[in-house]
Amino acid sequence: MSTTPAVTRSTIEDLLFREAELLDNWQLEEWLTLYTDDACYYVPSTDLPRDADPDKALFFIADDRQRLGERVTRLMKKGAHSEYPRSRTRHLVSNVQIKRVEGDEITALAAFVTFRSKNGVTDTYMGSAHYRLRRMDGQLRIREKRCILDLEALRPHGRISIIL
Amino acid sequence: MTASASKARGMVRVDDGNATFRVSRQAFVKPEVMAAEYAAIFDKCWLYIGHESELPNPGDFLTRNVANRKLLFTRDRAGTLRAFFNTCPHRGAEVCRDARGNAKSFTCFYHGWVFGNDGKLKSLPDDARYAPNFNSNGSADLVPVARFDSYAGFCFVCFDPDAVPLPAYLAGAKEYLDLIAGQSESGMTIVEGTQQYAIRANWKLLVENSFDGYHALTTHSTYLDYLKNTNGGLASVALAGRGHDLGNGHAVIEYSAPWGRPIAQWIPMWGEEGKKSTDAVIARLTLRHGEEAAKRIAFKNRNMLIFPNLVINDIMAITVRTFYPVTPDYMMVDGYALAPREESEFARKYRLHNFLEFLGPGGFATPDDVEALESCQQGFRNLDFAPWSDISKGMNCDEQRYDDEMQMRAFWQGWQQRIDSLNGGQE
Numbered sequence: 041m042s043t044t045p046a047v048t049r050s051t052i053e054d055l056l057f058r059e060a061e062l063l064d065n066w067q068l069e070e071w072l073t074l075y076t077d078d079a080c081y082y083v084p085s086t087d088l089p090r091d092a093d094p095d096k097a098l099f100f101i102a103d104d105r106q107r108l109g110e111r112v113t114r115l116m117k118k119g120a121h122s123e124y125p126r127s128r129t130r131h132l133v134s135n136v137q138i139k140r141v142e143g144d145e146i147t148a149l150a151a152f153v154t155f156r157s158k159n160g161v162t163d164t165y166m167g168s169a170h171y172r173l174r175r176m177d178g179q180l181r182i183r184e185k186r187c188i189l190d191l192e193a194l195r196p197h198g199r200i201s202i203i204l
Numbered sequence: 205m206t207a208s209a210s211k212a213r214g215m216v217r218v219d220d221g222n223a224t225f226r227v228s229r230q231a232f233v234k235p236e237v238m239a240a241e242y243a244a245i246f247d248k249c250w251l252y253i254g255h256e257s258e259l260p261n262p263g264d265f266l267t268r269n270v271a272n273r274k275l276l277f278t279r280d281r282a283g284t285l286r287a288f289f290n291t292c293p294h295r296g297a298e299v300c301r302d303a304r305g306n307a308k309s310f311t312c313f314y315h316g317w318v319f320g321n322d323g324k325l326k327s328l329p330d331d332a333r334y335a336p337n338f339n340s341n342g343s344a345d346l347v348p349v350a351r352f353d354s355y356a357g358f359c360f361v362c363f364d365p366d367a368v369p370l371p372a373y374l375a376g377a378k379e380y381l382d383l384i385a386g387q388s389e390s391g392m393t394i395v396e397g398t399q400q401y402a403i404r405a406n407w408k409l410l411v412e413n414s415f416d417g418y419h420a421l422t423t424h425s426t427y428l429d430y431l432k433n434t435n436g437g438l439a440s441v442a443l444a445g446r447g448h449d450l451g452n453g454h455a456v457i458e459y460s461a462p463w464g465r466p467i468a469q470w471i472p473m474w475g476e477e478g479k480k481s482t483d484a485v486i487a488r489l490t491l492r493h494g495e496e497a498a499k500r501i502a503f504k505n506r507n508m509l510i511f512p513n514l515v516i517n518d519i520m521a522i523t524v525r526t527f528y529p530v531t532p533d534y535m536m537v538d539g540y541a542l543a544p545r546e547e548s549e550f551a552r553k554y555r556l557h558n559f560l561e562f563l564g565p566g567g568f569a570t571p572d573d574v575e576a577l578e579s580c581q582q583g584f585r586n587l588d589f590a591p592w593s594d595i596s597k598g599m600n601c602d603e604q605r606y607d608d609e610m611q612m613r614a615f616w617q618g619w620q621q622r623i624d625s626l627n628g629g630q631e
Binding site: 196 | 303395396397398399400401402403404423425426427429430433434534536537540541549552553556557559560561564565566568570571572574575576578582
């Protein structure tokens with residue numbers, strides 16, 4: 041019998057709110073430390089089923105941990121023209137639910153709305169974020185984040201140059 | 205001639221003596237120019253509607269927007285591909301409101317008229333209230349698009365009944381479509397998942413950008429850094445190649461490049477399994493096409509524009525992309541991944557990862573293209589004082605390199621000729 045305290049919604053909310061804060065502050069290297077070394081980050085294309093496989097279908101984003109790290113490295117450079125000058129963002133996270141707890145692996149679901157302002161326009165990205173979390177050394181880390189956009193198409197935005 | 209056409213003349217200025225080629229920035233901004241483009245180009249040219257692999261079975265259908273028209277693309281019961289205007293001949297509603305599917309018939313939800321997947325009216329409620337010979341002339345059937353044809357699996361429509369046949373229209377582009385189709389023994393297929401997005405810029409900026417070899421090192425420095433950082437992400441192959449004018453406004457750049465190609469340029473990152481996969485692909489290609497053609501298919505990259513707005517880029521993956529202007533400063537883009545149906549799981553995986561790493565709204569390159577195009581559009585606000593864009597690179601040289609701008613000049617000359625031909629080209 042485990043002596044680890046039960047995971048509660050508020051523990052998960054603390055993690056997701058912290059993630060949102062770091063992203064909005066452009067503290068991307070610190071943000072990356074919330075993720076496990078084998079983490080994945082997915083954004084499927086808008087006409088795919090939510091459980092689509094990135095090895096078999098075309099996604100917008102399908103990062104393993106290595107590419108996710110490169111994404112951060114890239115975004116911190118001036119040569120990432122799409123985000124230079126940097127856009128202003130606001131990540132809102134809500135409707136958090138614990139879906140399943142199996143040992144140290146937790147599946148959680150949240151609704152998100154992310155606003156991105158740059159060049160005189162504000163774009164809205166909204167959808168559901170499907171998280172697989174892992175309890176490690178008494179802390180919760182993100183093993184997988186899959187953002188399912190509610191948009192019919194990525195219009196009028198044309199890019200997901202920020203991290204959702 | 206129409207007022208819009210007259211305002212779209214003289215947008216291209218060629219000075220052969222001084223080797224300069226300039227385009228008026230009004231062409232990217234003025235609503236009259238866009239109106240002339242719809243009349244002279246999108247209503248006259250062959251336009252891509254989809255790939256035959258998207259409708260493999262009788263009854264399969266897709267709804268697509270093509271040049272602001274709502275089309276219904278079907279494979280009928282007999283297996284024939286057909287394109288219709290998606291509007292009920294009765295009172296106008298769309299007879300199909302699903303993006304895709306399989307159906308024996310389409311029922312208009314407004315009054316219940318039913319059409320076969322061959323477009324014929326099959327039944328209508330309360331038909332006793334119509335004359336016995338109602339629809340004997342077919343006027344209550346779905347209206348087919350004037351022309352439909354396909355080449356090497358790529359399906360096209362044309363709204364102009366008098367247009368030249370598709371093979372003549374495609375001109376030199378046919379050879380390059382054959383090179384794509386030749387990659388597969390069982391047929392090329394569009395992979396599930398569409399990148400549908402928008403760019404707040406004129407559509408012709410994306411034409412230029414789609415085969416612009418000149419911008420890679422500056423716009424995409426972070427992508428190239430990424431490949432360098434990736435252990436074994438690059439082959440020792442230099443960027444080098446040529447541009448070719450394919451006629452009718454079509455053009456291509458064909459070049460070697462250091463990135464991995466599932467068909468079939470191996471990179472160290474793919475390891476032994478990958479080496480076996482690419483070697484096997486090359487051996488099969490050599491058997492079917494001979495050594496020279498096989499090497500061309502496997503190792504050369506091709507960024508091609510089929511005038512006016514079909515881009516087929518056979519690079520680290522194959523992207524098929526169309527785009528239409530909604531307003532002069534806003535376009536809608538649809539991007540698809542094309543692949544050989546029979547390729548290994550390994551090759552498919554790397555193809556898709558190659559694709560989204562570079563291409564599309566979440567990649568390490570396309571967002572910066574989007575930024576560049578939108579920045580150009582913002583810069584065009586100054587057109588009263590800075591009225592011209594320059595597309596001269598390479599004009600002073602005999603050999604046209606992949607990173608020159610000859611391919612863009614071919615597009616622009618085709619574009620201006622089409623605009624000038626409105627109303628028979630009468631001044």
